[in-house]
Amino acid sequence: ETGVTQTPRHLVMGMTNKKSLKCEQHLGHNAMYWYKQSAKKPLELMFVYNFKEQTENNSVPSRFSPECPNSSHLFLHLHTLQPEDSALYLCASSQDLSTDTQYFGPGTRLTVL
């Protein structure tokens, strides 16, 4: 579990706030991912980065903005969110963008008021 860390673990924000979620992996992996987990729904892949380059954006609204300054760090910038964006946001990493096992962080529980 300590291979991928996420901060903060819990976040409450209003719809007009701007906040950022941070993910850091200590595994020397090249690929990093953001997932959204809502109640009673499957995990949804949001963004994929490989060697710091975004390779996938699964039709995510522009109020979510990812940033990957290096292959160890991944951010998710949030602005003007909606209450339905409340969810557990999980970060993961894998050695490569292939069939490797993905290692997940503990997640950030986000509540939008």
Add this chain to the structure above:
Amino acid sequence: KQEVTQIPAALSVPEGENLVLNCSFTDSAIYNLQWFRQDPGKGLTSLLLIQSSQREQTSGRLNASLDKSSGRSTLYIAASQPGDSATYLCAVFGRDFGNEKLTFGTGTRLTIIP
């Protein structure tokens, strides 16, 4: 579009019993299938990964099988313990709308009764 289904959504069994969790997927063109465990409010821990060419994988008391042609996988847990209580997620890695990604089921919430 790949869809992954896990039935039942919740399961309670007495400690010591053996149990089977089920997973089905609609598109058999997958690279691998993974079983994860998720404890309440926490991230996912990978339990077993089965490549598409394999039929099963074992780790301790866990055994996962894969029948790619029928789109099914099972996770067998032997001699269940209270510490096994968690949500178990099945995910398949394959190509979906041109992108390679993990597609998850909604999970089975397992409770082991002491």
